[in-house]
Amino acid sequence: MVKNKELVIIEEWCKGCGICVEFCPVKVLEIKNDKVRLIDADKCIKCGICELRCPDFAIYLEVKE
Amino acid sequence: MMATRLMQGNEAVVEGAIAAGLKFYAGYPITPSTEIAELCAEKLPFVGGKFIQMEDEIASMAAVIGASLTGLKAMTATSGPGFSLKQENIGFAAIAEVPCVIADVQRRGPSTGMPTSPAQGDVMQSRWGTHGDHSIIVLSPSSVKEAYYVTIQAFNLSEKYRTPVIILMDEVIGHLREAVNLEEYKDIEIIERTMPQDKENYLPYQHIENGVAPLAPFGKGFRFHVTGLVHNEDGLPTNDPKVAEKLIERLVGKIENNKRDIVMFEEKYTEGGDVLIISFGSSARACEAAIENLKKEGIQAGLFRPIAIWPFPDERLKEIYPKFKKVFVVEMNTGQLYYEVDRIVKGDTYVGKINKFNGEFFTPCEIAEKIKESFKNGI
Amino acid sequence: MASELVEKYFRKETLPNIWCPGCSNGTVTAAIVRAIDNLGLDKDKVCIVSGIGCSSRASGYLDFNTLHTTHGRAIAFATGIKFANPELTVIVITGDGDNAAIGGNHFIHACRRNIDLTVVMYNNHIYGMTGGQYSPTTPRFDRATTAPYGNIDRYFDICKLAIGAGATYVARSTAYHVQQLTKLIEKGISHKGFSFIEALSTCPTYYGRRNKKGSPADMLKWLKDHTVDIKQASKMTAEELNGKFIIGEFLNVEEPEYVEEYEKMIENLRVNYK
Numbered sequence: 001m002v003k004n005k006e007l008v009i010i011e012e013w014c015k016g017c018g019i020c021v022e023f024c025p026v027k028v029l030e031i032k033n034d035k036v037r038l039i040d041a042d043k044c045i046k047c048g049i050c051e052l053r054c055p056d057f058a059i060y061l062e063v064k065e
Numbered sequence: 066m067m068a069t070r071l072m073q074g075n076e077a078v079v080e081g082a083i084a085a086g087l088k089f090y091a092g093y094p095i096t097p098s099t100e101i102a103e104l105c106a107e108k109l110p111f112v113g114g115k116f117i118q119m120e121d122e123i124a125s126m127a128a129v130i131g132a133s134l135t136g137l138k139a140m141t142a143t144s145g146p147g148f149s150l151k152q153e154n155i156g157f158a159a160i161a162e163v164p165c166v167i168a169d170v171q172r173r174g175p176s177t178g179m180p181t182s183p184a185q186g187d188v189m190q191s192r193w194g195t196h197g198d199h200s201i202i203v204l205s206p207s208s209v210k211e212a213y214y215v216t217i218q219a220f221n222l223s224e225k226y227r228t229p230v231i232i233l234m235d236e237v238i239g240h241l242r243e244a245v246n247l248e249e250y251k252d253i254e255i256i257e258r259t260m261p262q263d264k265e266n267y268l269p270y271q272h273i274e275n276g277v278a279p280l281a282p283f284g285k286g287f288r289f290h291v292t293g294l295v296h297n298e299d300g301l302p303t304n305d306p307k308v309a310e311k312l313i314e315r316l317v318g319k320i321e322n323n324k325r326d327i328v329m330f331e332e333k334y335t336e337g338g339d340v341l342i343i344s345f346g347s348s349a350r351a352c353e354a355a356i357e358n359l360k361k362e363g364i365q366a367g368l369f370r371p372i373a374i375w376p377f378p379d380e381r382l383k384e385i386y387p388k389f390k391k392v393f394v395v396e397m398n399t400g401q402l403y404y405e406v407d408r409i410v411k412g413d414t415y416v417g418k419i420n421k422f423n424g425e426f427f428t429p430c431e432i433a434e435k436i437k438e439s440f441k442n443g444i
Numbered sequence: 445m446a447s448e449l450v451e452k453y454f455r456k457e458t459l460p461n462i463w464c465p466g467c468s469n470g471t472v473t474a475a476i477v478r479a480i481d482n483l484g485l486d487k488d489k490v491c492i493v494s495g496i497g498c499s500s501r502a503s504g505y506l507d508f509n510t511l512h513t514t515h516g517r518a519i520a521f522a523t524g525i526k527f528a529n530p531e532l533t534v535i536v537i538t539g540d541g542d543n544a545a546i547g548g549n550h551f552i553h554a555c556r557r558n559i560d561l562t563v564v565m566y567n568n569h570i571y572g573m574t575g576g577q578y579s580p581t582t583p584r585f586d587r588a589t590t591a592p593y594g595n596i597d598r599y600f601d602i603c604k605l606a607i608g609a610g611a612t613y614v615a616r617s618t619a620y621h622v623q624q625l626t627k628l629i630e631k632g633i634s635h636k637g638f639s640f641i642e643a644l645s646t647c648p649t650y651y652g653r654r655n656k657k658g659s660p661a662d663m664l665k666w667l668k669d670h671t672v673d674i675k676q677a678s679k680m681t682a683e684e685l686n687g688k689f690i691i692g693e694f695l696n697v698e699e700p701e702y703v704e705e706y707e708k709m710i711e712n713l714r715v716n717y718k
Contacts, residue, residue, distance in 0.1 A: 010446060013459055017466030017648075022661030051447065052622050053664070055470030056460055060447035089528050110710045111717075117527055117706075120553035124520035127513065127550075131493070131524025134511065135532070139524070157514050283509035283525065284532050286488045290455075290504050292512035301458060301504055302512075 005046045005061045011035050013058035020050035020059055029059075069246040074212045074238040075100035075142075077245065078168050079108060081216030082140055085255055088114040089139035091128035093121055093147060096180045097236040098170035101142035122147035126154035130163045134291060136258065136282030138220055142168035145187060146177065148194065155229050156195030157293045159316065162227035162270065162277060164258070166219045169231055170239040173424045182424030183236035185346055188401035191231045192375045198313055200320035202226070202327055203375035205233040205346045209243040214250060215329075215372065221256040222327060226319055227277040233374065235397065237347035237426055261287070268298040272315060275322040321376060329372035330381060337388035338365030340436055343406055344395040345371050347426065352395050354429030355436070362437060374402060379409045386410055391439065395419040395432055453477045453487070458505050463498060464572075464649040466660025468619035472566050472643045473502045475622055476535065479629035491532045493522040495542035498573050499566035499645075502537045516546030519554045522561050530703045533633060536563040541571045544580040544602050551602075555609035555638050559702040562632045562639040565602060568647040576650030587654045606640040607695050613639035614695040619646060620667040621691060628693060637701045644671070644689060 016034035021027075025047060028040045036059060038044065051060040072080070078101055082090075090105035106116040115132075119125040125141045132139040143151060148169045158165050171187045173179035187194075191203045202222050206212040212234065219230040259279040261267050269289045271278035281287035294302035295309045303309075320327065334356065335341070344352045349370045356366040369385055371378050386392055392414055394403040400418045407416045419435050421427050446456060454477070463469045480490060490508040494500035496515035503510040509532070513521045518536045526534045543551050543565045554561060570588060571577040578588035580600035587594055606614045613635040617625035625643055632639030646652065646663040657663050667689075674692030677685060 008445070008447075013446075015460070015465035017660045019466060019661045019664065022659070023664075053471065055463065055466065055468050055474075057446060057450045057454070057470065057474065058460070060450075062445070062447070089524070091524060110713050115527055115706065117523070119520065119523070120549050123517060124523070124550050124553070127517045127520035128524030128527070130513075131511070131521040132528035133524075135525055135529035137528045139528075153514055154517065282529075283491055283511075284489055284529055288488060288507055288509055290510045290512065292504065293514060294512065301455070 004064050006064050007038055007041070007044055007046065007050070008060055008062045009036055009038065010058045013056045015056055017055070019053050019055065023049050023053050025049065067246060067248040067251060069244050071242055072209050072245050073100065073240060073242050074206070074209045074234060075170065075240065076104055077209045077212040078142070078216045078232060078234070079104040081213040082166070082220065083108060083112055084250070085217045085220035086138045086257070087140055087220070088112075088137040089129065089132035090114070090116045090141065091119050091125040091132070091139070092141050093119055093125050093143070095122070095144045095147045097172055097239050098142040098144045098168060100239070101168055101170070122150035123154060126151040126167070129165050130154060130158050130161070133163050133165050134283050138164070138224070140166040140168065142170065144170050144172050145174040148187060148190060152194040156197060156199065158229040159195065159199040159201065160293055161291050162280070163291070164223035164227055164280070165229050166216070166223055167229060167231050168234060170234040170236060172236050173422070179424040181236070183347065183397060183426055184422065184424070185235050185348060185397040186401070186422070187233060188374065188396070188398065191233050198317060200317045201375055202228060202230045202320060202373065203233050204230065204329065204372060205374050206238055206372065207346055207349045207370065208238070209241055210245040210247070211372070212238060213245065213247060217250070217253055217255070218329070221254070224256045224258050226323065227280055228320065233346070235346045241347070269300050270296060270298045270312070272298055272311060275318050277319060324376045324380070327373055327376055328378040328381070330378045331370045331372060332368060332385065334365070334367040335369060335385045335388070336367075338367050339389065339440070340364060340366045340391045340393060341369055341386055341389035342366055342393050342395055343369045343371070343382070343402070345374055345402065348395050348397055351427035351429050351432055355432035358429055358433040359436060362433070364436065364440060366436065377405050377409070382406070382409050386414055389414065392416045393419050393436060395427070397421050397427065449474065449477055449481065453481065453507055454505055455507050461505055462501055466646070466648040467498070468645040468664070469499050469502065469566055471619045471622060472499070472564070472625065472645055473505070473537075475626045475643070476537070476564055476629055477506065478626045479633060482626070482630050483633060485533055489532055491525055491534045492537060493518045493525065493534060494537040495539070495547060496573070497539040497542045497571070498568070499537055499539040500542060516542055517550060518542065519547060519550040519561065519563065523554060523559055526559055526561055527703055527706070530560070534561050535633065536561055538563060538565050540565065540567045540569060540581040540602070541579045544600050552605065552609040555606050555611040555640070557702040558610060558612050558637045558699050560636055560638070562629070562641070564629060564641050564643055566643050566645045567602070568645045568651060570647050570651035572647050572650055576654060603640070603642055603694055610638070611640045612637035612695065612697050612699045615640070615693045616642040616644065616689065616691050618644040618667040618671055618691060620664045621671070624691070631693070631696070635696065637699055
């Protein structure tokens with residue numbers, strides 16, 4: 001688990017395809033109103049699979065200062 | 066002092082291109098233009114240039130545009146069938162505003178036609194060969210010496226206006242050998258591409274009334290986008306109708322509104338007379354002889370010879386034709402430039418056609434005969 | 445803000461991209477960008493050339509020297525660029541229609557010349573931009589708008605074509621195997637000579653819907669289930685491999701490279717004729 005990273009979603013770029021939701025190993029993402037959202041930030045293991053699979057660069061891990 | 070040399074028209078194109086700074090040639094063999102490719106293959110390595118024989122005519126045009134985007138002066142040469150194949154990419158060069166030069170050494174068409182016989186059947190294709198609204202510059206030399214001069218100007222105009230320029234030759238001029246002395250051209254101005262300064266705010270398609278922004282070469286830190294799609298000033302695609310309208314207007318305007326800078330023509334005995342002959346390329350040579358022939362018969366004939374056939378020197382023609390009783394357009398096709406002349410004269414004066422399209426070159430006598438015949442009921 | 449990768453290599457103002465929800469073009473494009481990043485290439489010296497089609501729109505989103513050409517001709521434009529300025533790293537982005545159909549001639553001759561280009565072909569098995577017509581890589585009996593009763597054309601294996609035509613680096617991966625794909629593109633860019641990387645991708649809108657392939661995620665999983673690594677494939681029978689795509693590196697050999705050969709010729713002329 002990487003503590004100094006934070007999951008960021010760029011809503012305007014998300015097309016709600018659901019790929020990240022499907023591949024999330026801990027199932028902390030969902031699609032609501034055609035946009036992805038993080039349901040449970042505490043459970044997110046910050047593995048980066050969503051970022052790797054998102055075809056729209058709309059979800060990523062940001063390193064916190 | 067430059068020596069007088071025996072030179073072929075196609076060779077003069079190569080010599081002119083090298084004098085203008087040609088550094089890249091991509092081509093595909095086709096009669097009667099092949100000597101241009103052969104001589105470029107031979108000469109370019111010695112002037113820091115490169116030659117590549119591509120897999121087809123389409124690829125040749127594409128490679129020329131690619132090379133030009135890196136900042137090199139680039140050209141290709143072809144004839145009718147190959148010219149048709151190049152058209153899509155010529156349109157790309159037009160909208161993407163990439164300087165390049167295309168020599169079309171015309172042969173009898175359509176299709177494979179008569180590959181070793183002369184024609185001037187690509188007048189309209191050179192103007193409208195690619196799809197969509199655009200303007201273009203087409204230069205047509207009448208002699209070997211002029212082929213050299215026109216080639217230099219083709220490069221100059223392509224750089225100045227960021228446009229494809231077509232050298233519309235015909236088989237006669239391409240294969241003609243003449244004694245030429247190029248001394249008078251040794252200090253001719255060569256236009257080089259200007260380098261933009263501001264990398265941060267560079268707009269490769271900046272809207273400049275009747276003009277163009279400087280084109281940065283790829284690899285020098287400008288990192289811009291080039292596309293055949295309608296684009297904004299930064300080069301990125303858009304569907305905005307306002308941008309589209311402005312872009313197309315500028316593409317056409319940068320040539321049409323600079324006609325006075327671009328047009329080239331030659332005239333002889335145009336102070337007035339019985340008949341004004343309008344002709345270009347090799348056909349104009351036969352017309353010159355026909356004029357002397359007609360003089361002996363008491364018919365006063367003048368010659369108006371556009372060297373830039375597109376844009377057509379209409380302003381000058383409008384000044385000249387009212388001084389003649391009749392106008393004849395002489396060309397090796399079934400009548401193409403005729404329509405441009407007819408459009409300008411607008412029925413004020415009779416405009417006749419003298420055409421030849423059997424793969425043979427005009428004789429002065431047949432031109433003179435047709436004109437005489439038209440006067441058989443009196444001048 | 446966007447991810448570091450996007451901030452560094454994309455023209456952010458052009459995003460979101462025009463691709464349909466779940467289209468894997470973005471994933472493959474990101475793999476190319478990661479490969480460039482891993483290699484630490486100078487952005488000013490990278491040139492991305494693309495043709496026409498969905499995948500070819502990628503060039504506009506990327507912050508390099510980018511050229512979006514005519515349909516099928518990207519490799520021919522790229523040849524002109526590389527030959528004219530060999531210091532540029534030239535990467536071609538193309539699709540199955542662009543490269544395997546209309547651009548086939550340029551493709552085979554660039555392979556033959558072994559000119560130092562890296563071609564990444566996004567293979568989504570369909571013409572997406574025009575609305576779902578069959579391409580040379582639409583599997584037999586699959587449906588397309590122009591094959592309403594099933595496609596009778598035979599499948600075109602472009603990796604085999606590349607090998608036959610003389611390419612010196614040939615590999616295939618998929619939009620599912622992002623890390624492998626990135627690695628193969630990296631190797632392709634580093635390779636001196638003509639490199640071809642086929643990236644099997646997904647078109648959920650046209651190919652997927654018409655052929656009942658499920659959601660965008662289902663289509664990625666399909667890629668996982670229908671691919672076999674080349675090492676594993678060598679131990680499998682033809683029957684076992686039926687209906688599977690082999691992925692991995694097929695070819696990686698050294699052969700004389702076109703631009704270098706031309707430069708050698710010039711050097712030879714300089715020494716012997718001047």
